[in-house]
Amino acid sequence: MKLLLALDDSPCSEAVVQFVTTQMMPAGTEVRILRVVNVFPTLPLCYAYSPARGLEKLERNQLQQAEASVAHAADRLRAAGFEVSALVQVGEPRDRILDEAAAWKADVIMMGSHGRKGADRFFLGSVSEAVARHATCSVQIVRVPSAPRSRVAEPDLTVTRT
Numbered sequence: 001m002k003l004l005l006a007l008d009d010s011p012c013s014e015a016v017v018q019f020v021t022t023q024m025m026p027a028g029t030e031v032r033i034l035r036v037v038n039v040f041p042t043l044p045l046c047y048a049y050s051p052a053r054g055l056e057k058l059e060r061n062q063l064q065q066a067e068a069s070v071a072h073a074a075d076r077l078r079a080a081g082f083e084v085s086a087l088v089q090v091g092e093p094r095d096r097i098l099d100e101a102a103a104w105k106a107d108v109i110m111m112g113s114h115g116r117k118g119a120d121r122f123f124l125g126s127v128s129e130a131v132a133r134h135a136t137c138s139v140q141i142v143r144v145p146s147a148p149r150s151r152v153a154e155p156d157l158t159v160t161r162t
Contacts (some may be wrong), residue, residue, distance in 0.1 A: 001029045004106040006097045006131070007073060008035065009065065012112025016142045018075045020110065021080040031077055033086040034100050036093040037067045063088060094130040101137055108138040 005020065007013040020031065039059045070086045077084045089096045101109050113128045132139040 001026050002104060002106045003029055003031045003106060004099065004109045005031055005033045006111040007033060007070065007107060009069060010112065011144055015144045016110055016112045019031050021076060024098045031082045031084045032104055033070050033073055033084065034097060035070045036096040037062045037066050037088060037089045038093055059127055083097050093127045097131050098134055099106060101135055106137050108140055109135055110140045113141045113143050
């Protein structure tokens with residue numbers, strides 16, 4: 001089985017790696033870790049008017065951080081017995097994930113979900129939703145377990161007649 005593991009720099013990615021290392025996978029499962037760096041959505045406003053060197057430095061820093069996080073995830077997966085390859089790409093995450101899954105002929109794409117709502121979801125979109133809609137293979141979305149909500153005591157609505 002070929003498992004494409006799409007990671008980013010969020011706690012969701014940690015949950016995905018943890019999920020994979022604790023699951024029973026078929027013998028010979030190949031894992032390819034893909035981290036896509038998209039500089040422009042995280043671009044501070046001050047860089048919009050700065051010289052190209054500032055943008056190059058920002059992209060280089062993000063690539064270094066991405067390579068370090070991918071190497072860490074690859075080490076954890078290898079320690080769990082998986083055959084792992086890893087790559088970092090620059091571009092739009094949705095497109096790069098779908099392109100890599102098709103080119104590598106992945107059987108399943110596994111990724112996390114940020115669980116964005118409202119304006120964040122409208123402006124930033126949902127990479128996991130776009131991948132799930134357009135992938136030609138199966139997609140598994142791993143969610144970060146949330147803290148249990150405390151239940152508010154419900155009022156006693158028993159009606160008694162006197």
